[in-house]
Amino acid sequence: MSKPTYEIVGHIERFDERDTVFSREALVPGSAEETLYHEKNPHLKQVDDALSRFIDEKLDRSGPTWGRTYYRTVFDSMAHLGLPDCVDGVPARGEMDLTEAEATRLLKSVALYLGADVVGIGPLRQEWVYSHKGARPFFDSQAPNPPLFEGMPEGYSGRCWGDAIEIDHPRAVALGFSQDLGILRTGPGEASDLEVGKIYARSALVACQLSSFIRSLGWSARAHHVRNYGVLAVPVAVDAGLGELARSGHLLHKIYGLNLRLSIVTTDMPLLLDEPVEIGVQEFCERCLKCARCCPVGAIPQGPKTEANGVMKWKMDAEKCLQYWSKTGAACVICQVVCPWSKALSWYHKAIAHLASRYPGLTPALLLGDDLFYGKKYRARAKPEWMV
Ligand code: SF4
Numbered sequence: 001m002s003k004p005t006y007e008i009v010g011h012i013e014r015f016d017e018r019d020t021v022f023s024r025e026a027l028v029p030g031s032a033e034e035t036l037y038h039e040k041n042p043h044l045k046q047v048d049d050a051l052s053r054f055i056d057e058k059l060d061r062s063g064p065t066w067g068r069t070y071y072r073t074v075f076d077s078m079a080h081l082g083l084p085d086c087v088d089g090v091p092a093r094g095e096m097d098l099t100e101a102e103a104t105r106l107l108k109s110v111a112l113y114l115g116a117d118v119v120g121i122g123p124l125r126q127e128w129v130y131s132h133k134g135a136r137p138f139f140d141s142q143a144p145n146p147p148l149f150e151g152m153p154e155g156y157s158g159r160c161w162g163d164a165i166e167i168d169h170p171r172a173v174a175l176g177f178s179q180d181l182g183i184l185r186t187g188p189g190e191a192s193d194l195e196v197g198k199i200y201a202r203s204a205l206v207a208c209q210l211s212s213f214i215r216s217l218g219w220s221a222r223a224h225h226v227r228n229y230g231v232l233a234v235p236v237a238v239d240a241g242l243g244e245l246a247r248s249g250h251l252l253h254k255i256y257g258l259n260l261r262l263s264i265v266t267t268d269m270p271l272l273l274d275e276p277v278e279i280g281v282q283e284f285c286e287r288c289l290k291c292a293r294c295c296p297v298g299a300i301p302q303g304p305k306t307e308a309n310g311v312m313k314w315k316m317d318a319e320k321c322l323q324y325w326s327k328t329g330a331a332c333v334i335c336q337v338v339c340p341w342s343k344a345l346s347w348y349h350k351a352i353a354h355l356a357s358r359y360p361g362l363t364p365a366l367l368l369g370d371d372l373f374y375g376k377k378y379r380a381r382a383k384p385e386w387m388v
């Protein structure tokens with residue numbers, strides 16, 4: 001079995017979701033969670049208040065703006081897919097009679113049919129399971145959520161802020177969903193927000209549907225998506241053979257580049273595992289730096305990898321990144337768009353990706369070609385005509 005290309009150099013502490021920038025930006029000022037978190041982390045109070053302006057502005061109901069309208073169009077209803085009985089549930093009694101190979105083929109086919117662009121299966125390492133729940137929505141009781149919410153599935157953990165998360169599934173199905181690069185190139189703005197949310201919603205729905213499919217076959221399964229993660233999606237997807245960890249902190253897929261949103265289904269269903277892949281990303285990112293050069297706030301490092309929680313990697317500055325989102329009022333996607341691997345699907349892009357992956361000596365020429373053809377700097381395009 002080949003190994004993933006990230007390098008483990010020390011002990012990996014399970015990550016607390018409360019410490020992610022997305023959890024911190026969502027802390028409601030004055031709430032019990034916010035008070036407790038900033039009593040323990042007073043040095044983060046100022047930056048978190050700045051981060052929370054992004055989400056406060058999106059959820060502000062004082063009057064319509066185009067930014068709020070398009071954001072809420074795609075993100076509001078997605079929250080329901082985070083309900084515990086959407087991501088999890090009770091498996092059917094008894095198990096369908098399937099060999100591992102039959103189950104694997106069927107599961108991958110169903111995932112692609114439902115809307116995933118790529119799918120891989122890997123082991124679930126406990127290091128990639130969040131230690132505690134940190135991101136909204138939280139579920140204090142069943143009452144606020146009728147009629148959708150049928151109740152807390154047995155054994156479901158990580159219900160409210162600060163709850164411990166336990167996921168003992170041995171396998172994880174990683175799902176990747178590509179975005180419309182033309183619309184992303186208009187960002188950061190309303191159009192790119194709309195596209196990002198549209199694809200996040202699709203990734204959440206398919207993960208819930210696939211986990212339901214597995215439970216109907218008789219095995220346990222839990223979906224993990226943007227409105228209810230229990231695991232770190234990027235390293236899980238790397239272990240499942242979808243791609244490598246790139247300088248920007250994203251998963252880099254050989255054909256889609258950084259242009260994938262991820263969701264995960266963890267399960268105890270017996271399945272054949274995919275091998276992690278080595279497509280030359282580590283060497284390519286050493287020389288490339290395009291995402292780092294184009295990042296408007298320097299959130300992506302231009303230097304070498306450093307150790308972060310036991311793993312050697314380029315550690316992006318998530319606080320700087322999200323502060324930029326707060327400033328622009330929209331999710332930034334510049335790094336994803338400028339990456340030379342993130343291109344519209346075509347035979348020549350596939351051929352170039354193949355060359356880049358097989359022949360590292362070609363990297364300087366390929367980078368020069370990318371700059372000449374697509375531009376050295378990022379320039380946003382006009383949003384679609386139909387968008388007011
Ligand atoms: S999303 Fe934008 S601000 Fe954040 S790291 Fe990428 S380019 Fe930089």
Ligand code: SF4
Pocket residue numbers: 246247248252258284285286288289290291292338339340341
């Ligand atoms: S833009 Fe270049 S450095 Fe950044 S992730 Fe893509 S290949 Fe790596």
